[in-house]
Amino acid sequence: MRSLAGGAAGGFAVILLVGAGLMVRTLDKLHQVDLGFDPAGKVKIKVSIPDGYRAEREDRPAVVPATAAKARAIPGVRKAAFGTDALLAGIPTTP
Numbered sequence: 543m544r545s546l547a548g549g550a551a552g553g554f555a556v557i558l559l560v561g562a563g564l565m566v567r568t569l570d571k572l573h574q575v576d577l578g579f580d581p582a583g584k585v586k587i588k589v590s591i592p593d594g595y596r597a598e599r600e601d602r603p604a605v606v607p608a609t610a611a612k613a614r615a616i617p618g619v620r621k622a623a624f625g626t627d628a629l630l631a632g633i634p635t636t637p
Contacts, residue, residue, distance in 0.1 A: 589624075 589609065606624050613622035 610622045610624060613619055
């Protein structure tokens with residue numbers, strides 16, 4: 543019975559080591575993927591509109607351009623842009 547338990551533990555150890563090796567190889571490959579742009583000097587931040595900010599407010603369409611203008615006014619900032627990762631986040635984009 544002890545030899546069976548020892549064999550099972552050894553088998554699980556081998557499986558874990560192989561899995562860890564595959565994970566390390568995958569992470570190494572991910573670091574080598576060409577992003578299509580140079581990420582040096584770029585920062586991504588998340589901006590959320592407060593829950594109390596109603597969709598029917600007249601000034602809502604002006605929020606993004608005004609926030610971008612404020613971001614461009616920060617010393618050292620050359621460009622500011624807004625986008626969405628709704629497709630990646632699983633957020634429905636159509637009503």
